Amino acid sequence: MIRHPLSEPDALTVIPANAGIPAPHQPTEIPGQARDDSQAARDDSQAARDEGRAVLTARDVSITYEVEPPVDAVREVSLTLHRGEILGLAGESGCGKTTFAYGVNRLLKAPGVMTSGEVTFHDRSGSDIDVTGLTGEQLRRFRWDKVSMVFQGSMNSLNPVMNVRSQLADVFTTHRPGMPRAERDERCAHLLDLVGVDPHRLSAFPHELSGGMRQRVMIAMALALDPQVMIMDEPTTALDVVVQRGIIRQIMRLRERLGFAVIFITHDLPLLIEISDRIAIMRDGRIVEEATAEQIYRSPRHAYTRQLLSSFPSLTGERGGFVRGGAA
Ligand SMILES: Nc1ncnc2c1ncn2[C@@H]1O[C@H](COP(=O)(O)OP(=O)(O)O)[C@@H](O)[C@H]1O
Ligand SMILES: [Mg+2]
Numbered sequence: 603m604i605r606h607p608l609s610e611p612d613a614l615t616v617i618p619a620n621a622g623i624p625a626p627h628q629p630t631e632i633p634g635q636a637r638d639d640s641q642a643a644r645d646d647s648q649a650a651r652d653e654g655r656a657v658l659t660a661r662d663v664s665i666t667y668e669v670e671p672p673v674d675a676v677r678e679v680s681l682t683l684h685r686g687e688i689l690g691l692a693g694e695s696g697c698g699k700t701t702f703a704y705g706v707n708r709l710l711k712a713p714g715v716m717t718s719g720e721v722t723f724h725d726r727s728g729s730d731i732d733v734t735g736l737t738g739e740q741l742r743r744f745r746w747d748k749v750s751m752v753f754q755g756s757m758n759s760l761n762p763v764m765n766v767r768s769q770l771a772d773v774f775t776t777h778r779p780g781m782p783r784a785e786r787d788e789r790c791a792h793l794l795d796l797v798g799v800d801p802h803r804l805s806a807f808p809h810e811l812s813g814g815m816r817q818r819v820m821i822a823m824a825l826a827l828d829p830q831v832m833i834m835d836e837p838t839t840a841l842d843v844v845v846q847r848g849i850i851r852q853i854m855r856l857r858e859r860l861g862f863a864v865i866f867i868t869h870d871l872p873l874l875i876e877i878s879d880r881i882a883i884m885r886d887g888r889i890v891e892e893a894t895a896e897q898i899y900r901s902p903r904h905a906y907t908r909q910l911l912s913s914f915p916s917l918t919g920e921r922g923g924f925v926r927g928g929a930a
Contacts, residue, residue, distance in 0.1 A: 654684055655684060655685045656682050656683065656685070657683055657723070657830050658682070658683040658706070658722070658723055658831050658863070659681075659682050659683075659722045660679060660680060660681045660706055660720070660721050661680050661719055661720045661721075662719045663679045663705055663706075663718070663720075663721065664677055664679075664716070664717045664718045664719055665701050665702070665705045665710065665715065665716050666717050667714050667715075668714075674887055675701040676705060677886070678718075678719070678888065679889055680889070681889065681892070683831060684863065684879075686862070687880065688857065688878045688880075689863070689864070689865050689866070689879065689881070690866050690867075690877070690878035690880070690882070691703075691865060691866070691868075691882050692870075692874050692881060692882070692883055692884065692910065693869065693885055693910075695869060697887065698884055698887040699835065699867045699869075700835055700867070702884070703833050703835050703867055705721070706721050706733070706749075706833065706865075707745060707749055707833060708721075708733060708734075716734070720734055721734050723748055726830055731744065731748070743777070746773060746777060746824070746826070746829065747777055747829065748829055748830055748831065749829055749831040749832070749833060750824035750825070750832050750833070751824065751832070751833045751834070752821055752824050752832065752837045753835050753836070753837070754836035754838075756820040756837075757813055757816035757817040757819075757840075758816075759820075760819065760820070762807065763807070765804065765805050765806060766790075766803055766804050766805070766808075766811075766819055769819070770789075770790040770794070770819070770822060771786050771787070771790055773823055773826040773827065774789065777826075789826070791804060793825060793826055794818075794819070794822055796822065796856060797818040797825070798818060798852050799815055799818050812845075813840065813841055813845070814848070817840075817841060818849060821837070821849070821852075821853065821856075825856065825860070828860070830862055830863065831862060832863075832865075833865045833867070834853070834864060835867040836868050836869075837849070837853070837866075838850060866878060871911060871914060872914050875898060875899045876895075880893065880894050880895065881894075881898045883898070883904065883907045890904045890906050890907070891904040891906070891907045899911075
């Protein structure tokens with residue numbers, strides 16, 4: 603990943619410097635708890651084992667909207683997400699990014715149909731889960747627990763008549779029914795803290811929060827069950843640039859700390875170049891180029907990638923020089 607101002611700690615951070623960076627398999631830590639050296643060594647070796655290991659594989663995924671005439675929104679897409687990495691998925695509006703994300707998490711609704719392909723989740727326990735074959739209860743348990751999602755408009759999907767505490771707690775009562783109430787309350791407060799929202803806001807209702815805060819609450823919810831993968835589809839596009847930067851930084855820090863892998867979807871290629879390890883470029887439902895962020899930036903091979911890059915006038919000069927808005 604390219605180092606850039608977004609990934610550096612700043613005054614906004616809620617993660618203490620002594621917290622260390624747990625390997626992907628580690629559960630969320632309580633801030634302020636330092637770990638001993640043997641724990642750190644175990645984490646290092648786990649991190650080394652995880653390097654390059656796939657957590658999610660999509661093979662030849664095709665999705666069609668069965669309308670008249672049919673729309674082949676995703677065409678034979680194969681992508682591998684490795685443990686702990688950020689995979690950027692870029693491409694202009696309408697190229698099929700959201701449809702692919704829905705397909706991977708089995709959220710497609712009619713008239714969208716996955717006509718071919720396989721999606722496999724490689725669990726940290728070592729077992730593989732055929733996501734395409736999951737049904738009913740299995741699917742319910744898979745989502746949020748293994749793979750969670752944050753969408754552009756998700757901040758508007760909070761229930762207006764429930765406070766933040768109840769909505770966060772809902773994730774635990776549904777997925778961890780045996781969890782004692784005190785632990786649930788503690789986790790809810792900790793989650794808000796993780797995403798940079800004062801835990802006092804637990805009793806707030808959505809209308810009392812700014813758009814940025816609501817989106818942070820949605821990210822907290824997506825983090826609740828310590829997922830191994832987070833799919834973020836334009837998670838900050840609806841927000842203004844300063845708020846957007848703050849949230850992206852927070853996501854980067856959390857990813858480093860908690861070790862989940864991210865599929866980060868946006869039409870904003872400069873942003874992706876800053877935050878991603880690898881980037882896949884999508885056009886008309888196909889992946890036309892897949893490379894490291896560095897390669898995409900320095901030597902894009904596909905003409906369409908070059909076209910996308912040149913459509914951002916800010917993408918000139920040295921890498922990192924295009925970080926928007928300076929020091930905010
Ligand atoms: N419910 C739907 N019915 C028919 N076509 C759809 C539907 N949803 C999306 N599409 C079409 O599928 C294509 C991909 O859309 P989408 O996945 O939303 O792209 P992106 O997220 O890259 O903007 C577009 O041509 C879009 O018009
Ligand atoms: Mg979309």
